[in-house]
Amino acid sequence: MLAAVLKERGILEIEERPEPPAPPAGYVRVAVRSVGICGSDVHYYQEGAIGHFVVRAPMVLGHExxxxVEAVGPGVEGFPRGAVVALEPGIPCGKCGYCRTGAYNLCPEVRFFATPPIDGAMQEYVLHPVEFTYLAPGLTTDQAALAEPLSVGxxxxxxxxxxxxxxxGIVGAGPVGVLAALAAESAGGHVVLVDIREDRVAxxxxxxxEAYKQAPPALEACEVVLECSGSAGGLRLAQQWVKRGGVLALIGLGEAAAMVLDGLDLSLRxxxxxxxxxxxxxxPAAIAILQRNRERLHIFLGTTIGLRSLPAFLEQKEYLKPLKTIVRVPE
Ligand SMILES: [Zn+2]
Ligand SMILES: [Zn+2]
Known part of the structure; x- marks a missing residue:
């Protein structure tokens, strides 16, 4: 089978790898069809690292x-062959304190697609535990691939x-910010987005x-602000925008030096x-939101490329333009 393998910083190759075996008990063998390119894939490609996660051996990219469903292991029921599924990319240990209390996103032993040294999903087949495989009826695989970035929101x-x-208030109208807006809106929130990029506002x-380029001066303070840019200016705006007593959530990941808050203001307000x-x-909630917003998902799905075109695509830096690029596997 074909796989998109990051050999080292700046060198991505589409190579032939052995197919995974028949699924063992509790596993689903999934024929991967659509994988979104995330900022983290681009960082690993360009810099070979994100913080202390360093690519030291060849790694398959992709986690969205x-x-x-192509085959299921013994004991797996309710996953008919051919059904569309979304994959949750992080498999936690299931035993530590975080896992036992439900905060398994903080599990120190988590194995997450395309986080070194774990291989990602830009390959023709993966074996995945059934409890992290979700049916997505009524969605195309391109649409279902949005369940991962939407989950953050x-x-x-x-x-x-x-x-x-x-x-x-949401700062940053990139894919994460816009998907978080859909999630906040689904919960009943009144959502306003801000981005410095005209094209993203449009x-x-x-x-x-409701979206604006830069915050209009009369913008009403918000009870909750979701910072999705990871930029110094974005953080400053996000903090100013939160109402007294409100909540500021940091979602965007930027350079450490850019992610600075004003502690005195946080205290006083x-x-x-x-x-x-x-x-x-x-x-499951993310999939339900996608199902209810199907006709709005086209803004994320305008750019699709085949797996074999990925190396050239990353070299040209075209992924910076659209809101999201989906890699079709194997084409
Ligand atoms: Zn991602
Ligand atoms: Zn754990």
Whole structure:
């Protein structure tokens, strides 16, 4: 089977690898069809590392994956051959304190697709534990691949208790910000997005979201602000935008030097800061949101490329333009 293997920084090759064996008990063998390119894939490609995660051996890229059920192991029921599934990319240990209390996104032993040294999903087949494989009826595999980036938004919405009528500000209208907006809106929040990029503001407006280039001066303070840019300017705006007593959630990951907050202001205005790392227990909710918003998902699905075109595509830096690029496997 073909796989997109990052050999080392800047060198991606589409190579032939052995297919996985028949699925053991509790596993599904999935024919991967659609994998979204995430900022983290690009970072590993360009820099060979994200923080202390360093690519030291060849690694398959991709963690925003969907495909179809090809075979199931003994004991697996309810996953008919050919069904569309979304894959949750992080498999936690299931035993540590975090896992036992449900915060398995913080499990120190988690094996997460395309986080060194674990291989990702840009390959024709993967064996995946059934409890992290989710049926996505009514969605195409391209649409189902959005369940992963949307999960971050759903988790942030739950952790910050966004509910009916909550005023929500979102800084950064990239894929994570726009998907978080769909999640916040689904929970009943009144959502306003801000981005310095005109094209991203226009894209968000295309699907009926309220979005602005830079914060208009009269922008009302928000009870919850979701920072999705990871930039110094974005963090500053996000902090200013939170109401007294409100919640500021940090979702975007930028350079350490850019992610600075004003501690005195946080104290004086009684603001709660919440770090959001990945997600737990939200994939079914994310899939349900995609199913209800099917006609709005086209803004994420405008650019698709075949697996074999991925090396050239990454070299040309074209992934910076669209909101999301989906890699079709194997074509
Ligand atoms: Zn991602
Ligand atoms: Zn664990």
């Amino acid at each position: 994956a969907a495909g179809i 759903v988790y942030a919405v739950r952790e910050t208790r966004i509910g009916v009528g909550t005023q929500v 894209t968000a407006r295309q699907i009926g979201l 009684g603001i709660t800061v919440r770090g959001i790392f990945r997600y737990a227990n939200v994939m």
